Amino acid sequence: MELLALGEFNLINLITRDLATNPSEVVKGVGDDAAVLKVSPNKWLLFTTDMLIEEVHFSLSWASFFQVGAKAITVNVSDIAAMGGQPTHSVVSLGLPERLSVENIEELYAGLCQAALDYNINIVGGDVTKSPAPLIINVALLGLVEPEHVVYRSGAQPGNLIYVTGCLGKSAAGLYLYQHPEVQVSEYARRLVCNAFLCPRAQSKAGRLLGESKVVSAMEDISDGLLGELARICQASKVGCRIRLKDVPVAEEARLIASLAKNDPFKWALSGGEDFELVFTVAPHDTIKIQETLNRAGVRYHLIGEIVSAAQGMTVELPDRTLLLVPFEGYDHFTCKEKL
């Protein structure tokens, strides 16, 4: 069977279906943003990895080497944040095409180091090898979390409220501007969305605070689009969800660029990917605690809908109150054609 026909998530399910792990050491293996390991008695270890490949995840005609390096760390930090954890140590593998200069690689590594510094991570090792064509960066990242603070994607229950941090759609708008340089827009808006696309920030502090609150029932980072991440929460939690489109926070600049480009900003916000905000669920009686926690830390958040029964599926309520049933699929590295 061809890869394209199967798609990423089905492929992962297929190849990992027989994976056996030792339950005395592995709290959670494949199937969340990071694995959860019982290595220390009081703190659990989180373990995640992400590979960035040139012309799949980034283009050097848009991004600087520094930005690519920083992003390779950030996407992994975002996975640790989605578990409620604190990132700690990473190893970095570089596949380097011979066309790069030593100065290019120093700049790449400077980006890795700056992001590591920003998130208080130690880069402790790695591998360097040549690559026949694309630049390849693989980061594996460890994190720590107290057993009572870890948040999985599988704990959402019908009646829970769904929140997102920040605003969505900026990264997709940035990608759109690179793909359509003819769009005329203010330098400020261009820089803002292009920065969101090339130099995203992970919600590391917010993830940690949400874990420490002990009342978040499920959480994901929004790397593959809001609907894609909600689908993961719904499938893992065996629930459905209802999102009110009017409450989905679309970044002002994304709205502006979408209107200039005659595009739908909600499409960017719902399916655009790489916003690296957090989507999480909370029981109604716990929302005051969450709001106080996030307000105190200056983290913006929006209530966008609620968890329903699995039978009701995943729906988006349009402004005229009609319900749109959404299939459980988000951005897919193999089947989606819109991204890089």
Next chain:
Amino acid sequence: MELLALGEFNLINLITRDLATNPSEVVKGVGDDAAVLKVSPNKWLLFTTDMLIEEVHFSLSWASFFQVGAKAITVNVSDIAAMGGQPTHSVVSLGLPERLSVENIEELYAGLCQAALDYNINIVGGDVTKSPAPLIINVALLGLVEPEHVVYRSGAQPGNLIYVTGCLGKSAAGLYLYQHPEVQVSEYARRLVCNAFLCPRAQSKAGRLLGESKVVSAMEDISDGLLGELARICQASKVGCRIRLKDVPVAEEARLIASLAKNDPFKWALSGGEDFELVFTVAPHDTIKIQETLNRAGVRYHLIGEIVSAAQGMTVELPDRTLLLVPFEGYDHFTCKEKL
């Protein structure tokens, strides 16, 4: 500056020169086979990673998908073994070209899983993405080691004896046969050296026993050739070494194939790489203990030379007692042309 001119080890030194790590958490960062982290009070965590790229580290015209998957785990296990540790958990990133079928990837993953089973490792997560051309496999591996059992490359002292496990040169002989299919050799010898090249085994048990002995002063796994690994020990320990060529254990089949191919088997044994045996150093009064430990476990080993002062450099004593001074460089992914 061009990458080729600099070389792998100089590049690593350059890009990691300013890496700062937190000494309360990081016992050893960049600069050994694996990082050593203080995560648990009684056991230290080892953390390593290796990236395999098609047509750089393997060719699918020689190796099966299963073999490539197994080797991706093995090369990392070998790094944990060289620290005296026990491998425990891994995450696997796959960069998959669209030309592969789902069956190819299932076979690749079966190889990863088989090796994980062989070494008692849990595969707990990973990343799957598409690759524009080469198949890419990155494994990051954790291991555990008691603080008193960890072995660095930096502890060798003048007067220490140098040992290797097993025999060397088989992997290089296997590579040679794939590159020169015209060489006529018995099916048995061909299979043995080709297996050593395509399905190497890591000396996981031997590494652990050597760590537990508490008397090994320095250790490396032989992934980049015996001389390359000895150079690392010498540079990290600020010593030199003298190897007696006649005592370097060359595998019988490598000798046979070298003689048929009119090649030098010692070149394969000294610089061939990918034998995944261990080279280690021990003070003379501790050799009895090491010999008893390895004999009891059925691990073969050979005494090949001794550590000398840094001023004496790295030398190979030829059978006629002349000394050959060897520069401190082994197999280099950027500058070496002989490998794949």
